[in-house]
Amino acid sequence: MIVVAIETSTPQVSVAIGTEQEILGRIQILGRARQESVTPALERLLAWTGVDLGQVGGVAVGIGPGLFTGLRVGVETAKTLAQVTRAMILGFTSLDALAYPVRF
Numbered sequence: 001m002i003v004v005a006i007e008t009s010t011p012q013v014s015v016a017i018g019t020e021q022e023i024l025g026r027i028q029i030l031g032r033a034r035q036e037s038v039t040p041a042l043e044r045l046l047a048w049t050g051v052d053l054g055q056v057g058g059v060a061v062g063i064g065p066g067l068f069t070g071l072r073v074g075v076e077t078a079k080t081l082a083q084v085t086r087a088m089i090l091g092f093t094s095l096d097a098l099a100y101p102v103r104f
């Protein structure tokens with residue numbers, strides 16, 4: 001299954017596309033207009049990886065802790081993407097993502 005991951009809770013916004021086995025591509029955005037760049041970054045990433053929007057089966061989105069406006073942008077982008085593609089949506093915390101490599 002192809003999953004799109006969106007993390008907007010920090011000043012460094014990230015968008016990634018991957019499968020269960022590998023990360024196909026990722027983009028990190030810094031700067032003033034980073035929240036406005038999430039959708040264009042996703043479009044560029046889809047084109048660069050050759051993934052069609054209809055292939056997306058899941059959307060993962062960061063739900064904090066973090067910047068309130070950034071979280072709203074990420075969650076709304078993820079909800080819209082999941083609704084359009086009829087994909088599953090999953091929220092994850094930044095702390096869970098950081099701890100994942102050292103799980104038992």
